[in-house]
Amino acid sequence: xxxxxxxxFKTTVALLFLYLLVSILIIGKSFLIPLAWATIIGLAGIRxxxxxxxKVKINRVLIITLFILSILFIxxxxxxxxxxxxxxxxxxxxxxxxxxxxxxxxxxxxxxxxGISIPDHIDRAWISAELETHHDTVVAVLSxxxxxxxxxxxxxxxxxxxxxxxxxxxxxxxxxxxxxRKVEKAYNILNRIQILVNNYIIGLLLITLFxxxxxxxxxxxxxxxxxxxxxxxxxxxxLIPYLGYPLGTLIIFVFAILTKDNILTAIxxxxxxxxxxxxxxxxxxxxxxxxxxxxNAFMVFFFIIVGGIIWGIAGMVLFLPIVGIIKIFLxxxxxxxxxxxxxxxxxxxxxxxxxxxESD
Numbered sequence: 001x002x003x004x005x006x007x008x009f010k011t012t013v014a015l016l017f018l019y020l021l022v023s024i025l026i027i028g029k030s031f032l033i034p035l036a037w038a039t040i041i042g043l044a045g046i047r048x049x050x051x052x053x054x055k056v057k058i059n060r061v062l063i064i065t066l067f068i069l070s071i072l073f074i075x076x077x078x079x080x081x082x083x084x085x086x087x088x089x090x091x092x093x094x095x096x097x098x099x100x101x102x103x104x105x106x107x108x109x110x111x112x113x114x115g116i117s118i119p120d121h122i123d124r125a126w127i128s129a130e131l132e133t134h135h136d137t138v139v140a141v142l143s144x145x146x147x148x149x150x151x152x153x154x155x156x157x158x159x160x161x162x163x164x165x166x167x168x169x170x171x172x173x174x175x176x177x178x179x180x181r182k183v184e185k186a187y188n189i190l191n192r193i194q195i196l197v198n199n200y201i202i203g204l205l206l207i208t209l210f211x212x213x214x215x216x217x218x219x220x221x222x223x224x225x226x227x228x229x230x231x232x233x234x235x236x237x238x239l240i241p242y243l244g245y246p247l248g249t250l251i252i253f254v255f256a257i258l259t260k261d262n263i264l265t266a267i268x269x270x271x272x273x274x275x276x277x278x279x280x281x282x283x284x285x286x287x288x289x290x291x292x293x294x295x296n297a298f299m300v301f302f303f304i305i306v307g308g309i310i311w312g313i314a315g316m317v318l319f320l321p322i323v324g325i326i327k328i329f330l331x332x333x334x335x336x337x338x339x340x341x342x343x344x345x346x347x348x349x350x351x352x353x354x355x356x357x358e359s360d
Contacts, residue, residue, distance in 0.1 A: 025310050033311055034151050036318045038158035041071065042166075043194055044201035049163065064163045068156050075152060078232075085229035092225075189332050193325050200293060200321055204239060207284050211235040214276040222269045224252070225259055234273065238280065240316045242301055245277045293324035296345045 025032060045067060053063055173186045212235035219227035234248030249270055256266035293300075303323050307315030323343065330340040 022310065029311050031154075033314050033318070034154035035158055036322065037155045037314070038162060040197060040201065040318065040321055041155070042159050042162040043197035045198075046163065046166065046194055047198055061164065064160055067163070068159055071159075072152070072156065081232070082229070085226060089226060089229075185332070189328060192328050196293065196324055196328065197321055200324070203285075207280060208235045208239065210284055211238050211276060211280050214279065215273055218269065218272045218276065219252075222256070222260075222265055222272075224256055224269060230255070238277070240313075241304060241320070242297075243304060243316070245274075245280070249273050249277065293320060293327075294345050295320070295323060295327065295343050299323070299343050 049063055049067060053060060056063070169190075170187075173190075174183055177183045177186060212231050215234050216227055216231035219231055224230065230248075230252055234245065234252065237244035237248040252273055253266055253270035256269045257263060260266050260269075295303075300320060303319045304316050307317075307319030309315075311318065327340050327343045330336040330343070
């Protein structure tokens with residue numbers, strides 16, 4: 001009876017802790033999302049900054065400032081590019097609407113033979129009424145996809161102080177643990193985390209670049225309008241494993257159907273874009289990234305969904321490296337190492353603490 005009550009108490013505490021954790025993540029996401037971005041970028045950039053400082057021999061503050069400014073430049077460039085391209089797409093909407101109306105009319109005539117009725121033209125009044133009715137929903141969706149100026153400022157601020165005061169963490173470890181063996185173990189964990197995040201982020205950036213080039217070539221061959229925009233859009237979506245690339249391919253397929261006279265062109269465009277996905281997943285990703293996180297496919301998919309529910313698009317990208325870091329901590333403790341098995345890939349072996357205990 002005491003055993004059952006003890007297990008029940010532990011389960012209740014665990015569920016309560018999980019509930020509080022999820023509540024904190026949801027309530028504090030406006031603070032935690034920029035902090036998480038800054039942490040991941042900082043972990044990925046520490047080694048690079050240290051190498052630059054050793055070679056260039058300039059002030060650390062200047063190096064960190066230049067690093068942050070370069071990130072800001074990339075963000076501003078991407079945002080401006082999307083703004084410019086979307087503005088061009090909006091300008092072509094009247095012509096595009098006429099083409100879509102013609103295609104809808106032809107499709108409606110074909111489906112009427114089978115007793116299926118669909119609108120045979122674009123009703124702009126109906127679209128305006130729907131947008132006005134669901135205005136709050138549209139704004140919420142657009143807000144979840146955007147990064148505000150305040151978020152970018154917070155990320156840069158957190159990132160600067162994390163990189164500048166990183167030595168405080170090492171001092172804390174030495175003062176707190178004192179034991180040489182424990183200090184070395186803590187440094188080993190930090191080193192593994194830095195290597196994991198660094199290789200993972202740099203690998204993802206290289207994959208994004210290669211994916212952009214391959215998709216741009218395909219879209220140029222099939223003469224799809226706004227080829228650069230869609231190539232970059234799909235390459236950024238590919239950062240979300242399993243879900244991002246199929247979604248991007250579907251969007252390109254729909255746009256190609258609406259803008260191309262021949263449906264075969266749209267089909268071949270989507271097929272070749274998806275072939276690029278196969279090349280990315282089976283050649284580029286193992287070569288550039290490998291299985292850095294060493295997390296099984298089910299857990300990857302699970303945490304993408306959970307991250308999307310809790311933090312939106314940012315969570316779908318951030319939760320994977322965060323789970324990879326948590327997995328390293330679990331593996332480093334004999335008591336929690338068995339739980340890491342549920343996250344690990346089949347090919348990956350976690351440390352065997354049983355042999356160490358028996359040898360003692």
